[in-house]
Amino acid sequence: MTLIPTRADPGQAPFFCLAILAAVFLLAACGAGEGPSVSLKRAQLFALGYGPAENQLDLFQIDSGQAPLKTSLTMREGIFYIANGAAAKVVRYSSFGDPLSMIYNIDTNPQPIVLSREAGGLGRNALPYPFRAVGEIAVDSNQTVYVEDRLPTERRVQDKDSGAILDHIVLRFDKDGKFLDYLGQEGIGGTPFPYIIGLYTQASDDCIVVSMTQTAWFVHWFDRNAVLISSLRLPRADLPIPENGQGLIGSIDKIIPDLSGRSLLLKVDYYRETKDAASKTTTGVEFASSWIFRMDLKDGKYIDRWQIHAIEKTAKSPEGQNMKYSRVPALIGAAGRSFFFIYADDDGKTYISTFDRTSRDTVRYSIDISPDELFYTSFYLSPEGVLCALLGTRYEARVVWWRFDRIIAASSGLVK
Numbered sequence: 175m176t177l178i179p180t181r182a183d184p185g186q187a188p189f190f191c192l193a194i195l196a197a198v199f200l201l202a203a204c205g206a207g208e209g210p211s212v213s214l215k216r217a218q219l220f221a222l223g224y225g226p227a228e229n230q231l232d233l234f235q236i237d238s239g240q241a242p243l244k245t246s247l248t249m250r251e252g253i254f255y256i257a258n259g260a261a262a263k264v265v266r267y268s269s270f271g272d273p274l275s276m277i278y279n280i281d282t283n284p285q286p287i288v289l290s291r292e293a294g295g296l297g298r299n300a301l302p303y304p305f306r307a308v309g310e311i312a313v314d315s316n317q318t319v320y321v322e323d324r325l326p327t328e329r330r331v332q333d334k335d336s337g338a339i340l341d342h343i344v345l346r347f348d349k350d351g352k353f354l355d356y357l358g359q360e361g362i363g364g365t366p367f368p369y370i371i372g373l374y375t376q377a378s379d380d381c382i383v384v385s386m387t388q389t390a391w392f393v394h395w396f397d398r399n400a401v402l403i404s405s406l407r408l409p410r411a412d413l414p415i416p417e418n419g420q421g422l423i424g425s426i427d428k429i430i431p432d433l434s435g436r437s438l439l440l441k442v443d444y445y446r447e448t449k450d451a452a453s454k455t456t457t458g459v460e461f462a463s464s465w466i467f468r469m470d471l472k473d474g475k476y477i478d479r480w481q482i483h484a485i486e487k488t489a490k491s492p493e494g495q496n497m498k499y500s501r502v503p504a505l506i507g508a509a510g511r512s513f514f515f516i517y518a519d520d521d522g523k524t525y526i527s528t529f530d531r532t533s534r535d536t537v538r539y540s541i542d543i544s545p546d547e548l549f550y551t552s553f554y555l556s557p558e559g560v561l562c563a564l565l566g567t568r569y570e571a572r573v574v575w576w577r578f579d580r581i582i583a584a585s586s587g588l589v590k
Contacts, residue, residue, distance in 0.1 A: 211538040220271025221570045228273045232261040244309040262305035276300040301351040310373035317349035338387035340366040428505040438469045441505040461500040507555035510582035
């Protein structure tokens, strides 16, 4: 991947060399406890104000009575694509924040100025499309843009088995912003999906749609021509159980495609019921363990698994007794041969932990996110290990990244 240089990039090399060396020494040091961490500096690329223009975002829907809509981002070769649900638009930005192109609903956006026909240059345009509820976004190597949207009420379908409302589709636009078609469960023009929670593209340009209902998760995998390769249903009551895990309650944290081929990675968090010693009645649930499973799409069998340790913490109860609890990192994605997790700790800092699937070593990094940047967050991890984020403050949205790719390329390489 070729990344466009940014104003924040020069002079970072010495820091990353030190970070790589520190990470090597820390590989064996981090376990289930908090352990030491490496501070990884971020680069702030650009900021977007709040408003209706093409170089602004409608992030909080202050004047809207409807349910909050997503704002998602993805990045490819240093170009950022932001799907802004409240404004019903998708904008492509350079790494300096310059709008390059836009697809927008004319009913919710004013006439473009920066991307007007007179101001636009080669590849800089603005095309209308009647978006309803823009959500997840992904981009393939041909710059085909995949965008989650919803159908109008009269076109919604109710699933006979689960009773779920099926009204989500995935729109496809070519590199110039021209609408191509939409994907449903069977492929182009197919049955709508239930609520979409993930949208991904692979190096092969396959597209993967992850959706869910109250009873199950669904994964639909399409090739580059939008032909359905496989569809998978994962009932909530039929999740994999680790050894000696009888009685555990499993909850899927995230489902993502594996980088190494046509297989899935499932992070499942397990809990157990707690009981009162005297009455033997159930008093609640407590964390038991976390695992990542790799599933082969050919037969649905689990072919690998890794236990992911939580961060064990201790706090004082109101009675002054020490109470242990677990802080469970959430899966962001996979890059190289590492899994990436994120969590906020009691010290007010945000941490990224990486887990090498081969050595099973964990390294913990602290990343700079201030409390006033947490009004809204959206993260994207590239396959090479560039962690991008859109951070919403009270007055602006900031697009930043952390160059983990330089570390994992030096320390662990790519999955073969």
